[in-house]
Amino acid sequence: MLDIAFNQEGSALQLMGALTIYEVGQLQSLLNQPQPPLTALTVDLGAVEELDTAGVQLLMAMRQWLGEALILINHSPAVIEMFDLYQLVPFFGDDIVLSHH
Numbered sequence: 001m002l003d004i005a006f007n008q009e010g011s012a013l014q015l016m017g018a019l020t021i022y023e024v025g026q027l028q029s030l031l032n033q034p035q036p037p038l039t040a041l042t043v044d045l046g047a048v049e050e051l052d053t054a055g056v057q058l059l060m061a062m063r064q065w066l067g068e069a070l071i072l073i074n075h076s077p078a079v080i081e082m083f084d085l086y087q088l089v090p091f092f093g094d095d096i097v098l099s100h101h
Contacts, residue, residue, distance in 0.1 A: 002026055010035060016047035019055035028058060041066055046074030051082045063092060 002023035003016040019027070043062075048055075063070050072094045075083070080096060083089050089096060 004030060011038060011040060012042040012044070014044040014047065018050040019048050019058070020050055020052040021054035024054045024058045031062070038066065038069060040069045040071060042071045042073060044074045045072055045079045046076055048076045048079050051076075051078045053082075056082050056086060056088070060088070060091065068093075 001017045002019055004027060005014045005016070006012070015027070017023070041062075043059075059072070072079075072092055075094075075096045083092065083096070
C-alpha cells in the first residue's frame with residue numbers, strides 16, 4: 001500500500017509504504033491530474049519500504065518529465081538498494097543521504 005502526502009503548495013510530496021507495480025498507477029494518476037505549473041517538485045523517499053522496477057521506472061519518467069526540477073530526498077534503504085542495483089545514482093544526480101528509518 002502506498003500513502004501519498006502533498007504539502008499545501010503541491011511542491012513537495014512524501015511517499016510512504018510500497019512503490020511497486022501494484023501502487024505506481026495510484027501515483028501516476030495523481031501526477032496526471034491538472035496541476036499548476038511546478039518550478040520544482042521535492043519527493044521524500046524516506047518512508048518507502050519497498051521499491052520494484054515499476055516504481056523505479058515511474059521515478060525515471062518523473063525525472064525525464066521534470067528534469068532538474070525533480071528533487072529526491074531522504075532515500076530509504078529500499079530506494080538506495082534499487083538505485084545501486086541499476087546504477088541510477090548518476091541518472092538522478094541527487095545526493096543520497098540515508099534516512100533516519
